[in-house]
Amino acid sequence: MNNLTMLTDLYQLTMLYGYFKNKKTERNSVFTMFFRDAPGLNYAVMAGNEQFLDYIRDLRFTEEDLKYLDSLNQFDRDFLDYLRTFRFTGNIDMVKEGSIIFPGEPIVRVEAPLAQAQLIETTLLTLVGHQSLIATKAHRVCLAAEGGKVMEFGLRRAQGPDAGVLGARAAVIGGCSSTSNVLAGQMFGIPVSGTHAHSWVMSFDTELDAFRAYAQAFPNNALLLVDTYDTLRSGVPNAIKVFKELREQGHKPLGIRLDSGDLAYLSIMARKMLDEAGFPEVIIVASNDLDETIIRDLKLQGAKIDLWGVGTKLITSFDRAAFGGVYKMNALETDGKMVPKIKLSDNPIKVTLPGKQELYRLYTEDGMAAADLVTLYDEKIDESQPLTIFDPVDTWKKMTLTNYKAVKMLSPMVVDGQRVFEKESLKDIRARREKQEATIWHQHLRLINPSAFKVDWSDKLWKLRSDMLHEQGKD
Numbered sequence: 001m002n003n004l005t006m007l008t009d010l011y012q013l014t015m016l017y018g019y020f021k022n023k024k025t026e027r028n029s030v031f032t033m034f035f036r037d038a039p040g041l042n043y044a045v046m047a048g049n050e051q052f053l054d055y056i057r058d059l060r061f062t063e064e065d066l067k068y069l070d071s072l073n074q075f076d077r078d079f080l081d082y083l084r085t086f087r088f089t090g091n092i093d094m095v096k097e098g099s100i101i102f103p104g105e106p107i108v109r110v111e112a113p114l115a116q117a118q119l120i121e122t123t124l125l126t127l128v129g130h131q132s133l134i135a136t137k138a139h140r141v142c143l144a145a146e147g148g149k150v151m152e153f154g155l156r157r158a159q160g161p162d163a164g165v166l167g168a169r170a171a172v173i174g175g176c177s178s179t180s181n182v183l184a185g186q187m188f189g190i191p192v193s194g195t196h197a198h199s200w201v202m203s204f205d206t207e208l209d210a211f212r213a214y215a216q217a218f219p220n221n222a223l224l225l226v227d228t229y230d231t232l233r234s235g236v237p238n239a240i241k242v243f244k245e246l247r248e249q250g251h252k253p254l255g256i257r258l259d260s261g262d263l264a265y266l267s268i269m270a271r272k273m274l275d276e277a278g279f280p281e282v283i284i285v286a287s288n289d290l291d292e293t294i295i296r297d298l299k300l301q302g303a304k305i306d307l308w309g310v311g312t313k314l315i316t317s318f319d320r321a322a323f324g325g326v327y328k329m330n331a332l333e334t335d336g337k338m339v340p341k342i343k344l345s346d347n348p349i350k351v352t353l354p355g356k357q358e359l360y361r362l363y364t365e366d367g368m369a370a371a372d373l374v375t376l377y378d379e380k381i382d383e384s385q386p387l388t389i390f391d392p393v394d395t396w397k398k399m400t401l402t403n404y405k406a407v408k409m410l411s412p413m414v415v416d417g418q419r420v421f422e423k424e425s426l427k428d429i430r431a432r433r434e435k436q437e438a439t440i441w442h443q444h445l446r447l448i449n450p451s452a453f454k455v456d457w458s459d460k461l462w463k464l465r466s467d468m469l470h471e472q473g474k475d
Helices: 010-021 049-057 063-071 077-084 114-119 121-145 161-174 182-188 198-202 207-217 231-248 263-276 292-300 426-437 459-471
Strands: 028-035 091-095 108-113 149-152 223-225 255-258 283-286 307-310 325-334 337-340 357-363 369-376 387-390 398-401 405-408 410-415 455-457
Touching: 010 077, 010 114, 028 114, 028 121, 049 091, 049 121, 049 410, 063 077, 108 114, 108 121, 114 121, 121 149, 121 161, 121 292, 121 307, 121 325, 149 161, 161 182, 161 426, 198 207, 198 223, 207 223, 207 231, 223 231, 231 255, 231 263, 255 263, 263 283, 263 292, 369 398, 369 459, 455 459
Parallel strands: 149 307, 223 255, 255 283, 283 307, 369 455
Antiparallel strands: 028 108, 028 325, 091 108, 091 410, 325 337, 357 369, 357 405, 387 398
16 A cells, blocks of 8 residues: 555644644644444444554655645744654554444554644544445345355445455455455455456347357356346346256356346246256356345345345445544643543533543353443453443443453554554454354344444443533533
């Protein structure tokens, strides 16, 4: 990935300039990233860490960058000289990629000199927010497929090349088995898959000629698009003819693809035709503006579809345009001490949590996740003692855990400016997602009317926030 230092909002640089002029650049600070609860986003799949860590590694202003900033006539020479040697020297802890995360909890914690922690905000929200959004959408689609494989093929509808490539990566983290995106396949080792378009069929005198030519080119990977003219009267019968010819030649045909029409009815009829012709092993692939809702409905109608090709509505997260990631200050060094900070608002959802925070996932003795608990960093959980947790809003809702395990969710990624977390394969990241998903009760992940997963605060954190609100007259 190219150097993304200049991938920022101007106000980050104007704040840095203000910090510089007020001699605040080196004051230690703590920031956290989280995402807010919203319809259709009651959980998410963490993604994008790898690209953000690459950004941190490469964070530096080039002479070309400084020349451009100088041309804006907003910054003096001393500040530009300061940027010339700018590097990230702080600490970053993140929830690992593939993890299931929930609204309101810290998923990234940054502890660094104020100017450094401030500058990285925009790029962090861009890289982690986008990939987490697409990974979550892909996960919902794959849940609807109920074990059926899902191929991502949204590149042509993606909002730019980066969104297409990184979106394909995120989709695989979320559960997709392959992508049509060749560059993503090359960069990340993702299996690539695809067949032909309608134009291939239309370029031949007959549909049968087109199928035969394609099967000749790919005798062991023949997957034929059967809806160019008439799916059941022409497409499937011609595909069966070619499949019989392939079998006689010692090859195994792969499948057919449906890209229009009543996919439930057509897939049921096509399955019957293929089975009766002696091809029960031939798969049926479906596409055509699919998403989790349509896939769920097709499954309910008994559709006989083995592989789902999902493009536009996955790669663009069609029903939800943005992740809603937030990055806020929690503490700032004052007179040599770290002082908790809180953002207030007339909108309660925008009031933040103060102090340097830690995130734990609490597991019951059967290995299932009971809740997430946000604590202050210096708090310790004694697993030998019962733990009572409560809803931070409806505090009367309480639960006491015994025989539980508390697992830290934030892991060190960068220490003193140096990366300490080794690069992971997508296979390992997917395995983490699958393992964590198995510990989350289904009602928290279901597509319609999910039950909220508990994200509670420790007594100490709840009291700190309440005291700070009271001091500000907002109690």
